[in-house]
Amino acid sequence: MLKKYLTCKKRIEHSISTCREMVRFAPKFSLNKNHAKIAGLYHDLARDLDADKILKFAEKFEYKPDKYELEYKTLLHGAASCYLLKKEKIGNDKIYNAVLKHTIPEKKMTMMEKLLYVIDFAEPKRNYPEAKIAYDLLSKDLDHALFYVVKTVIGYLLDENNMIHPRSIELYDEMILKGGYHGKIDY
Numbered sequence: 001m002l003k004k005y006l007t008c009k010k011r012i013e014h015s016i017s018t019c020r021e022m023v024r025f026a027p028k029f030s031l032n033k034n035h036a037k038i039a040g041l042y043h044d045l046a047r048d049l050d051a052d053k054i055l056k057f058a059e060k061f062e063y064k065p066d067k068y069e070l071e072y073k074t075l076l077h078g079a080a081s082c083y084l085l086k087k088e089k090i091g092n093d094k095i096y097n098a099v100l101k102h103t104i105p106e107k108k109m110t111m112m113e114k115l116l117y118v119i120d121f122a123e124p125k126r127n128y129p130e131a132k133i134a135y136d137l138l139s140k141d142l143d144h145a146l147f148y149v150v151k152t153v154i155g156y157l158l159d160e161n162n163m164i165h166p167r168s169i170e171l172y173d174e175m176i177l178k179g180g181y182h183g184k185i186d187y
């Protein structure tokens with residue numbers, strides 16, 4: 001199924017690695033291993049499609065893109081991947097929500113949604129040094145790993161003068177206010 005939609009070899013390897021780590025960590029967070037496996041393997045299913053097709057498929061999933069997502073249509077590859085999964089009769093709402101939110105995280109997320117967001121960034125095929133830091137944090141504390149990934153991704157976006165989606169900022173602010181991450185932390 002991966003090869004039916006993904007054309008980039010690196011993306012296929014990333015999907016398999018994400019799947020492997022989702023299955024590895026699922027028991028630690030009392031998650032259904034099969035759901036974790038499907039979410040990991042297929043979260044980027046629509047990622048290699050062109051932007052207009054991604055938008056079309058996201059809309060077919062009845063997802064309503066906002067102005068930020070319409071400007072950066074690749075942000076919609078989560079919603080478009082959900083459409084492909086539904087078309088292939090694979091998955092359920094828990095899986096779709098994890099796949100949906102892996103592109104833009106938000107304040108209210110389930111364990112499965114948090115785990116996919118973190119592992120997508122931290123799986124061992126990722127070759128930036130922050131991936132290893134996030135992976136090590138994940139072994140200790142999912143929320144701390146989530147905080148680290150959110151703030152690191154926001155940092156990357158700021159460095160490139162890119163927009164930050166308001167849902168990511170809301171999540172970051174909430175973790176600062178309620179998560180106890182305020183102040184300097186050495187990683």
Ligand SMILES: [Fe+2]
Pocket residue numbers: 043044047077102103
């Ligand atoms: Fe993705």
Ligand SMILES: [Fe+2]
Pocket residue numbers: 014018043044120
């Ligand atoms: Fe991914």
